[in-house]
Amino acid sequence: MRFRKLNYFITVAEELHFGRAAARLHIAQPPLSQQIKAIEDELGAVLFERSSQKVSLTPAGEALLPQARALLQNWEKIQEQVRSVANGTAGNLSLGFVWAAGTPHFSKGIAQFKQDNHGVTLNLEEMTTAHALDALRTEKIDLAMIFLNPLMDITDLEHQEYEIQKHLLALPDNHPLAQKDSVPLSDLHQLPFISFTRQAHPSLYDQIMHSLHAAGVEPNIVQIARLTQTTRTLVAAGVGVALVPESTQFDQREGLTYRPIDGVLPELAIHFVWRKNSLTPLMERLITHLHAQVLR
Template sequence: MDVRRLKYFLAVAEELHFGRAATRLEIAQPPLSRQIAALEADIGAQLFDRSRSQIRLTQAGEIFEGHARAIVDRLENAYRETRLVGEGGQGRLRIAFVGSASHGVLPTLIKSYRSHFPKVELALSAMNNAELHSAIIQREIDIAVARPDLGDDELRREPLAHEDLVLAIPDASELASRKEIRFADLSDQTFVLYPRRPRPSYADHILSICKQEGFEPAALELAQDFQTAISLVSVGVGICVVPASVAATTRPGVFYRPYVGLNPGTSLTIHARRDNQSPQVRNFLEVARKFVRSR
């Protein structure tokens, strides 16, 4: 059935006047009358009682009006929702990130994206770099926020933030009371590093700083992720070198301190597959660019 005829029928049913309905539809009255007559012929029932003084819906017309209105409303909703998804204003976006990113600028970026596209469903999860790389290549996620980045030419990347490194120290450690901590003086400490695997990783980034400062840690304790590493620090296992943004979130049993010495910092980078041209991904990257420029 022609949807246009349904709209013509509903206009006449609402106006109960062919002339007014034709004006509203911006067509001439004779073609409107012919379309209604053709609709009645298709259905096999008279929809309107026509008289010189008044037009009324027949019982069949009243029944048909309810069905026609439901069909047109559903179709218009389908057009609207499909158009919104196609423009990136609705749909789903899967974002995964390294655990330490949840303490920095990423939550603010996600909040900014939500304010621009509140109807997009966000699926958020924490992963290490290896998991991020596998998930985005396998199309299990749309956006990967890595530290520092994922070395793959299949991925486009946008820088998000760069920050200094600080020390996470057990509150019972004598280091916590020092006015100044020199990185080169930490050779007798147990370093809690993450992730345990795969390597090379952020752990190797910290070990390279140790090497450039002229020592190897007295002992290593390898954790699989950031949260586990901080938990080990909180119970006195050792010290950890973390992004400065982590210090904004207090953790019982842990003090955060700056240090004197080599501090190359650490970066966060946003990644997406080059062949993922979904409007949700494009919109997220555009919001991210504006967010970085504003900072």
């Protein structure tokens, strides 16, 4: 039975008059009567008692009325939900992001997006680049914000630039180099160095090491840290110095100083990345929204 027929039945049941029901439905009375008869034939039950004086619901009609209303209401909700998902204003989206992406404009953008889109459920998880790529390829997340560079093999994925960051040198407040306005790259030679794992961001790690070696710097790696937060804690504790994304400076911590570096280091290109042919309207809306926050 089509939903239009149910609407015909409900309208007649509410008006208890075929003429008024037909006028309300903007159709002629004979076709309406035919549609009601077709419903009765399909159900094998008489729904209305008809006489020259009045129209009334039979017990079968009374039983059908609340069910018909519920069906139509559910169908309207389904249509609304489908339209919302189709235009990107509803649905679920899982986003894996590197810590460096979590700048103030990222935090503000996520908060504003959630406030403006109550029908959207965002699942956010901090990840390394390697972890996020694996999660994308195994369909554990929908979208990633990670470090990308031309050396990476991502032919199975699509991407769009989010922002470019530079490296800063993170130092303990009492470190001699903290007295400088900027630190020459060559000054890092043999300094106790805290590094992220190569497994976390393989291509970026190799680029950094290549740049250091090209400048005659042999880093004295004394500690490996998987997360930037751990790196900052270790630097503040005086364990060593570290190269960190410039967004790190937005999250102030006692005992830490950040200085620009004079020398050639790879840029940190953060991109939105997703599986080929998987970009949904919701993903497009989030990407556009977050990218707009960077441009402000």
